[in-house]
Amino acid sequence: MEDITIYITDREGKTHDIEIPLEIDLNLMEVCKASELDVDGTCGGMALCASCHMYVESDHELPEASEDEEIMLDQVLFVEDNSRLGCQIKVTEEINGLRVKLANLGSE
């Protein structure tokens, strides 16, 4: 299997080109953590904390958000139509070239 590349823009506006091997079963929250981007992944990937809230900025067709993910998105700040939880987006061949931007989590 080949590697894919995705582009993640951090909260400071810097875009990181990240190569991800496909053979490891990762999601975008885990990719952010492994790349030392500022994502806590508090709930460990259960769509229950929204610390990996991000905006999908390219027009990739992603699997639809689950009910759990929609419930969580109802509760977070700065939700937009392209909001997703990174932990619910699996790294597959189909997301090669995906562009996402980390959402602001609110004031401290």
Next chain:
Amino acid sequence: MSQNSVDTDLLIIGAGPVGLFTVFEAGLLKMRCHLIDALPIPGGQCAEIYPKKPIYDIPGYPSVLAGELIDNLMKQIEPFKPTFTFGERAQALQKLDDGSFIVTSSRGTTIKAKAVAIAAGLGCFEPRKPALENLEKFEDKGVDYIIRDPEVYRDKKVVIAGGGDSALDWTIFLSDIAEEVTLVHRRNSFRGALDSAEKVAALAEQGKVNLLTDTEAKSLNGNGVLKGVTLKHKTQGEINLQADNFIPLFGLSPKLGPIADFGLNIDKNAIEVDTTDYSTNIPGIYAIGDINTYPGKLKLILCGFHEGTLAVQSAFKYMFPDKKLSFKYTTVQGVNGFE
């Protein structure tokens, strides 16, 4: 009510699964424990974030709900009569000349302990705040993130923001108490508990609740004390509402908080420990569970159980350097609780 002062052997900061199980292991060594937690209930993340989720990697349990695990741990530590300070954050730590510690809480409770185990997970849960200018200026002057006493809102004009269960439930509850309740939600549907959402819709139809979807708060108005909230509807523009209270309910997120200032060695929001006994750079302070870091660290509840077990052995020697410690299996000795 806040207890003014507590005296204990081991203070455990954080009443999540690891903090709770540590009470058991400390109890076997005849050490009394007090726990402090910012949440109002025991269980930490297991209670606050995922009480209904099954966990599959607790040894001996093919599957256990997180909430159930906490109930079981509470039962398991009962013989050792732990005491608790809930709803208060460990705010400051002071080491005394005799090697013991005084920890002061966010509400002024002081806890004296011979040793401290920090089992604080990802930190203490604090309310998520919306990004509104002047928000902090109105805190406790009309803006609340947590509803402690609903009576405060009697005959007041209240604006609640959020789309989750707590926003729905408080809207329903306060509709009987407040003069006027407005629920503001960024999206046009609620996906929290269906019956709560239906109840709010029914109250809106009866005119008991002012329901504004596709709307978010833009700014807060008032001179020292909150007088109104300016909202923005997706298509219909700005709405100005009179309000005595604005209650944003966007859930809780963990913050390392004051622990960062305890003088401990910290790497990326985690406390560095020696894996011999999970001690920190300050003798007498241990860090166990998700809050610590070391080469090969895995954030698993079962690893935290191990860490707490070794930490209390070391804490015993720290507290009672002249006492002998002999390790006994529970199968041999049973569990001898405290009176």
